[in-house]
Amino acid sequence: MNFIPYGRQNITEEDIDAVVNVLKSDYLTQGPKVPEFENAIKEHCNVEYVLAMNSATSALHVACLALDVGKGDIVWTTPITFVASANCALYCGATVDFVDIDPRTYNLSIQSLEHKLKAAKEQGKLPKVVIPVHLCGQPCDMERIYQLSKNYGFSVIEDASHAIGGKYKNQPIGNCQYSDITIFSFHPVKIITTAEGGVATTKSEELAQKMELLRSHGITRDSDLMTHEPDGPWYYQQVDLGYNYRMTEMQAALGVSQIKRLSSITKSRHEIANRYNEKLARLAVIVPFQIQESYSGLHLYVIRLKLDKIKPTHLEVFKALRAANIGVNLHYIPVHLQPYYREHFGFKLGDFPQAEQYYREAISLPLYPDLSQEQQDYVVETLKDILAYD
Known part of the structure; x- marks a missing residue:
């Protein structure tokens, strides 16, 4: 028997043609395919805002920044995840702690979370953000996590890197009904792929605006966000310290083709x-x-x-x-x-x-x-x- 990997991408001729068409076009970055892919995710998830990025790790980082995670803050996640789910908080200068898993689902344990929150409140060490991870694609108990977030005052980032195409309570994962931001990954072994890539979804216009700035150097061409009227049609301003986390047209074209399946x-x-x-x-x-x-x-x-x-x-x-x-x-x-x-x-x-x-x-x-x-x-x-x- 030939080697059987644990996972692999599924690439069709239609996928290949989609990427080749971009290579023959005028745009390799910052063209029409990225918003087309974002709109496809938006429609699938029934969510207001989608920001495509070059990886889910980048999206997690930007999500933490958009929620003002910084030095002195604490972020909790599960120990059974890829390191990016925790590292994203460290990039912002925060510290990280973990919540043990449920022995049946392998997701973050709600009972452990509730117990830890009670103790943290007494100690004055509540988390600013909790990042539940939908391990293997199975969603966490997001409704209960959301209720706890309201009781204890933390924000929620769903790490749904494994979970696009899944549903929670008959609604698509990514609609952010029970979270501030949801993150998907499109690494080659994931459910659909953009080679490398990720997206952040949110219902919040404010968070979407922050993430849009941060994924592209903190630069804007929107005059409403500038400190003064533009000097001319060429003008832009850097209004925040951002990163080059943009998704390419080739990645997005592959994603547009893949999401159809x-x-x-x-x-x-x-x-x-x-x-x-x-x-x-x-x-x-x-x-x-x-x-x-x-x-x-x-x-x-x-x-x-x-x-x-x-x-x-x-x-x-x-x-x-x-x-x-x-x-x-x-x-x-x-x-x-x-x-x-x-x-x-x-x-x-x-x-x-x-x-x-x-x-x-x-x-x-x-x-x-x-x-x-x-x-x-x-x-x-x-x-x-x-x-x-x-």
């Missing part, structure tokens, strides 16, 4: 996941738990090994799958255990036990629309043989 791509992922659920039912693994009131984007299919029921260790299972040309991965190493976070913030093993237990058991199996049934059967049978090893 979003529903079918998500449907394919669910079909593959359902087939995994059936075939893995009798093995010593825990298959992903899906909340009934949500529809996951299903970026990842994560199993947890029942280590007390098998002889091989977590590492041995992982290595054996890789040796069989199955490109499994582990999403994620708990952020608080990364050397940078240990050294600078004093986090240690034992701080977030559910996240650490998840890390000792989790493996991401291959999941992408082009995964064939033959390949999937090979993954399942190989895993079955490894787990049965005595």
